[in-house]
Amino acid sequence: xxxxxxxxxxxxxxxxxxxxxxxxxxxxxxxxxxxxxxxxxxxxxxxxxxxxxxxxxxxxxxxxxxxxxxxxxxxxxxxxxxxxxxxxxxxxxxxxxxxxxxxxxxxxxxxxxxxxxxxxxxxxxxxxxxxxxxxxxxxxxxxxxxxxxxxxxxxxxxxxxxxxxxxxxxxxxxxxxxxxxxxxxxxxxxxxxxxxxxxxxxxxxxxxxxxxxxxxxxxxxxxxxxxxxxxxxxxxxxxxxxxxxxxxxxxxxxxxxxxxxxxxxxxxxxxx
Amino acid sequence: xxxxxxxxxxxxxxxxxxxxxxxxxxxxxxxxxxxxxxxxxxxxxxxxxxxxxxxxxxxxxxxxxxxxxxxxxxxxxxxxxxxxxxxxxxxxxxxxxxxxxxxxxxxxxxxxxxxxxxxxxxxxxxxxxxxxxxxxxxxxxxxxxxxxxxxxxxxxxxxxxxxxxxxxxxxxxxxxxxxxxxxxxxxxxxxxxxxxxxxxxxxxxxxxxxxxxxxxxxxxxxxxxxxxxxxxxxxxxxxxxxxxxxxxxxxxxxxxxxxxxxxxxxxxxxxxxxxxxxxxxxxxxxxxxxxxxxxxxxxxxxxxxxxxxxxxxxxx
Amino acid sequence: xxxxxxxxxxxxxxxxxxxxxxxxxxxxxxxxxxxxxxxxxxxxxxxxxxxxxxxxxxxxxxxxxxxxxxxxxxxxxxxxxxxxxxxxxxxxxxxxxxxxxxxxxxxxxxxxxxxxxxxxxxxxxxxxxxxxxxxxxxxxxxxxxxxxxxxxxxxxxxxxxxxxxxxxxxxxxxxxxxxxxxxxxxxxxxxxxxxxxxxxxxxxxxxxxxxxxxxxxxxxxxxxxxxxxxxxxxxxxxxxxxxxxxxxxxxxxxxxxxxxxxxxxxxxxxxxxxxxxxxxxxxxxxxxxxxxxxxxxxxxxxxxxxxxxxxxxxxxxxxxxxxxxxxxxxxxxxxxxxxxxxxxxxxxxxxxxxxxxxx
Numbered sequence: 050x051x052x053x054x055x056x057x058x059x060x061x062x063x064x065x066x067x068x069x070x071x072x073x074x075x076x077x078x079x080x081x082x083x084x085x086x087x088x089x090x091x092x093x094x095x096x097x098x099x100x101x102x103x104x105x106x107x108x109x110x111x112x113x114x115x116x117x118x119x120x121x122x123x124x125x126x127x128x129x130x131x132x133x134x135x136x137x138x139x140x141x142x143x144x145x146x147x148x149x150x151x152x153x154x155x156x157x158x159x160x161x162x163x164x165x166x167x168x169x170x171x172x173x174x175x176x177x178x179x180x181x182x183x184x185x186x187x188x189x190x191x192x193x194x195x196x197x198x199x200x201x202x203x204x205x206x207x208x209x210x211x212x213x214x215x216x217x218x219x220x221x222x223x224x225x226x227x228x229x230x231x232x233x234x235x236x237x238x239x240x241x242x243x244x245x246x247x248x249x250x251x252x253x254x255x256x257x258x259x260x261x262x263x264x265x266x267x268x269x270x271x272x273x274x275x276x277x278x279x280x281x282x283x284x285x286x287x288x289x290x291x292x293x294x295x296x297x298x299x300x301x302x303x304x305x306x307x308x309x310x311x312x313x314x315x316x317x318x319x320x321x
Numbered sequence: 322x323x324x325x326x327x328x329x330x331x332x333x334x335x336x337x338x339x340x341x342x343x344x345x346x347x348x349x350x351x352x353x354x355x356x357x358x359x360x361x362x363x364x365x366x367x368x369x370x371x372x373x374x375x376x377x378x379x380x381x382x383x384x385x386x387x388x389x390x391x392x393x394x395x396x397x398x399x400x401x402x403x404x405x406x407x408x409x410x411x412x413x414x415x416x417x418x419x420x421x422x423x424x425x426x427x428x429x430x431x432x433x434x435x436x437x438x439x440x441x442x443x444x445x446x447x448x449x450x451x452x453x454x455x456x457x458x459x460x461x462x463x464x465x466x467x468x469x470x471x472x473x474x475x476x477x478x479x480x481x482x483x484x485x486x487x488x489x490x491x492x493x494x495x496x497x498x499x500x501x502x503x504x505x506x507x508x509x510x511x512x513x514x515x516x517x518x519x520x521x522x523x524x525x526x527x528x529x530x531x532x533x534x535x536x537x538x539x540x541x542x543x544x545x546x547x548x549x550x551x552x553x554x555x556x557x558x559x560x561x562x563x564x565x566x567x568x569x570x571x572x573x574x575x576x577x578x579x580x581x582x583x584x585x586x587x588x589x590x591x592x593x594x595x596x597x598x599x600x601x602x603x604x605x606x607x608x609x610x611x612x613x614x615x616x617x618x619x620x621x622x623x624x625x626x627x628x629x630x631x632x633x634x635x636x637x
Numbered sequence: 638x639x640x641x642x643x644x645x646x647x648x649x650x651x652x653x654x655x656x657x658x659x660x661x662x663x664x665x666x667x668x669x670x671x672x673x674x675x676x677x678x679x680x681x682x683x684x685x686x687x688x689x690x691x692x693x694x695x696x697x698x699x700x701x702x703x704x705x706x707x708x709x710x711x712x713x714x715x716x717x718x719x720x721x722x723x724x725x726x727x728x729x730x731x732x733x734x735x736x737x738x739x740x741x742x743x744x745x746x747x748x749x750x751x752x753x754x755x756x757x758x759x760x761x762x763x764x765x766x767x768x769x770x771x772x773x774x775x776x777x778x779x780x781x782x783x784x785x786x787x788x789x790x791x792x793x794x795x796x797x798x799x800x801x802x803x804x805x806x807x808x809x810x811x812x813x814x815x816x817x818x819x820x821x822x823x824x825x826x827x828x829x830x831x832x833x834x835x836x837x838x839x840x841x842x843x844x845x846x847x848x849x850x851x852x853x854x855x856x857x858x859x860x861x862x863x864x865x866x867x868x869x870x871x872x873x874x875x876x877x878x879x880x881x882x883x884x885x886x887x888x889x890x891x892x893x894x895x896x897x898x899x900x901x902x903x904x905x906x907x908x909x910x911x912x913x914x915x916x917x918x919x920x921x922x923x924x925x926x927x928x929x930x931x932x933x934x935x936x937x938x939x940x941x942x943x944x945x946x947x948x949x950x951x952x953x954x955x956x957x958x959x960x961x962x963x964x965x966x967x968x969x970x971x972x973x974x975x976x977x978x979x980x981x982x983x984x985x986x987x988x989x990x991x992x993x994x995x996x
Contacts, residue, residue, distance in 0.1 A: 117861060139857075140860055140863065140865060142861065149861055155855050157850060157855060157858070158855075159853065160851075164847060164850075168851050168862055171862050174844045181839065181844060182840060183839065184839035188843055191844075192654065192843065419967055419971075422971040423970065423971060427974075433914050433970055434966070434971075436910075437962075437964070437966030440960070440963030441959070441964055444955075444957065444959025444961075447956045448953060448956040448957070448960070568775065569772065572769060576768070607787065608783070610779050611776060611779035611782075617776070621764070621765050
């Protein structure tokens with residue numbers, strides 16, 4: 050697999066494909082009396098990189114949780130690949146091709162890097178219990194087949210040297226990369242990234258940006274990205290949606306959003 | 322068959338209301354005693370996050386120490402004071418040897434350590450005191466004996482004075498401990514330690530002191546429980562099995578709630594006695610061995626954190 | 638010097654995923670198997686084979702079952718004793734109804750009954766976690782114990798309430814009942830345990846074992862990877878109870894010879910939990926080590942006073958054993974909470990660079 054390094058293009062160079070992959074309509078999510086998300090609607094086109102930004106507590110992670118089914122909204126519907134649902138469920142999201150990374154790195158701490166990434170192939174492994182008991186034979190052939198795919202991802206993300214290391218021992222930046230690898234192992238159509246650059250230095254951020262762009266370019270994966278670093282957001286994303294206190298305050302291309310007065314107010318903190 | 326389950330028991334209950342009151346009273350007493358045992362667990366769990374499997378043997382051990390000292394010639398009240406001292410020494414030793422070395426380990430490791438402690442105390446107790454059942458020195462300690470007979474509804478209701486004393490002691494302990502936990506500085510420190518050892522240490526709470534205090538308090542509760550249970554039915558190593566009954570109580574009441582422990586105890590006490598007397602005939606004997614657990618299990622399915630426990634919130 | 642990997646390269650993914658990739662480890666394993674199959678039955682005394690090795694193997698099997706549930710899937714279970722009992726009583730009834738059938742087959746079949754019961758009592762795990770789940774399994778333990786006493790059909794209505802290992806044969810050898818050949822019993826137990834260890838190892842390294850570990854580490858994320866908690870948890874309960882059931886059946890028929898419900902009680906459940914934890918949760922070799930430690934150490938301790946020449950009353954010895962077990966458990970938990978398996982791993986790491994002191 051040839052990994053070519055590409056310089057990040059600006060958003061205006063890329064023409065977003067008009068086909069809608071995910072459509073969020075009028076989602077309201079509340080916990081007890083607290084409204085995490087209030088009547089938010091937006092969509093994500095196929096093949097684009099959609100950034101979700103906003104100050105802390107705006108409801109961004111909750112939004113991702115709604116998309117992959119951890120939270121069920123009280124109001125609204127989610128249309129994914131043409132199917133409309135009142136709420137998603139995690140297992141359904143997985144089978145439909147949604148993968149995700151988490152803000153606080155939800156890796157399987159008791160397993161090695163290789164095992165963690167292999168766990169992303171779970172849905173694609175079908176050999177039943179009986180063959181698993183024997184292991185040698187059809188089950189082994191399946192393991193090897195998936196191991197080959199996983200090794201391609203390991204090469205792609207340059208984590209060969211930590212294959213066997215228990216992930217609990219890895220530094221934070223590498224853990225985030227392993228998490229990305231695990232999400233990629235699912236061969237998702239929609240990839241949800243929750244602050245993938247958090248806690249990284251400049252070099253690591255450039256590496257991660259490169260990987261994200263490559264994933265989008267080479268595999269055609271649609272990406273929804275929560276991120277705080279504005280430079281990264283402006284460079285990487287096709288379109289941006291801005292949330293504040295659970296409401297949508299802007300939606301458009303990076304240029305449109307960065308000149309939007311409401312957005313500037315939200316970030317600088319004007320009294321409401 | 323359905324008649325037997327749904328109609329007959331209630332008919333029996335109403336037919337002999339004085340017997341029903343007797344059963345309810347017995348259930349009440351058993352419930353408060355279960356609550357006492359559960360209280361010991363709650364104390365330690367609330368303050369160190371450890372489920373102290375050895376609480377049962379501590380009950381036996383404290384009772385044995387008390388009786389042993391008395392039989393060796395020490396006067397009753399002096400024996401009581403000495404036993405309290407012994408429980409303090411035990412708490413101090415446990416903190417020094419076990420807890421100090423297991424700071425911040427996972428719950429299950431600490432739980433296993435208390436099982437180890439349990440085995441150790443069984444062996445030690447049997448070695449020092451011997452395995453035969455002993456009689457609790459109830460009257461020597463000033464606990465009332467005898468009973469009063471009431472005649473409600475023209476029937477008979479017998480109330481043992483000892484049972485009344487047990488209830489009074491339990492209520493006093495619970496109230497005292499609840500006040501201690503919620504109103505005092507040390508109580509707050511205890512709650513902090515239960516939440517997070519490292520964080521508590523970083524704000525200057527001395528883990529070691531706290532743990533000694535808590536295990537000592539649990540030891541006192543164990544002693545009170547041992548005296549009460551022992552007065553009702555002799556002191557022997559079989560008593561530690563009762564400690565396992567505390568688990569369903571804790572499930573229902575929540576692992577961290579003092580009033581919950583008593584309430585849970587009452588629910589189990591009532592439930593068990595009623596079931597045994599009125600429905601027991603259907604299933605045969607020995608039902609009380611598992612009935613409490615089934616109640617707890619049903620509770621768990623609907624309310625995993627118990628009546629008063631803290632709700633477990635998982636965040637991603 | 639002796640334990641080096643130099644020059645041992647793997648060229649296929651198949652060989653890369655072996656359990657014992659290092660040649661020296663493989664040799665060690667083959668040596669152990671040879672000793673177990675050939676040396677012990679031929680040279681071991683009756684006491685050693687019958688009272689040390691056979692029960693050690695049986696308890697290891699039960700511990701493997703428990704470890705699958707607690708160590709690999711993270712579901713705390715205190716019902717091992719009862720599930721063993723289900724296996725034992727199932728085997729008893731099967732042996733009663735099918736007196737001509739090979740006993741080994743019946744033993745393996747009885748595992749399915751305990752697997753079924755295990756799945757039923759594992760259902761609460763879908764809602765409950767941690768300590769609370771332990772309580773649910775305790776409900777199973779106490780309820781099943783009560784069943785063993787109350788349901789007279791289970792022990793063929795005999796007045797003693799106990800079950801006896803009915804005299805049965807397998808492959809031409811008398812392996813249960815009063816006239817059983819203890820060497821045949823040992824070999825049968827050894828074969829079953831070795832085979833089931835191999836199966837457990839296969840399951841653990843494959844898709845199913847990974848899904849168990851995913852549930853253990855973070856079940857919310859696991860669901861997003863496509864693991865269905867229902868299947869993963871219940872399959873863990875099923876496999877674990879199967880192993881416990883087979884161990885229970887073997888315990889009665891190939892070791893004790895008879896059984897009263899007491900041998901399936903809560904104390905035994907705790908015993909196996911000790912074995913799993915001291916050996917190392919999440920490690921198969923740890924099960925062997927833990928079982929060896931908990932089973933063999935008291936035997937040595939009991940013999941010790943005689944050997945040294947001290948005269949201690951046997952009851953006192955029992956008390957001291959209790960104290961020592963309790964003390965050693967605490968000691969181990971302080972020194973190495975991940976158990977003997979981790980200590981063994983550390984030793985091997987050190988061995989790789991021996992005799993050089995640097996890591």
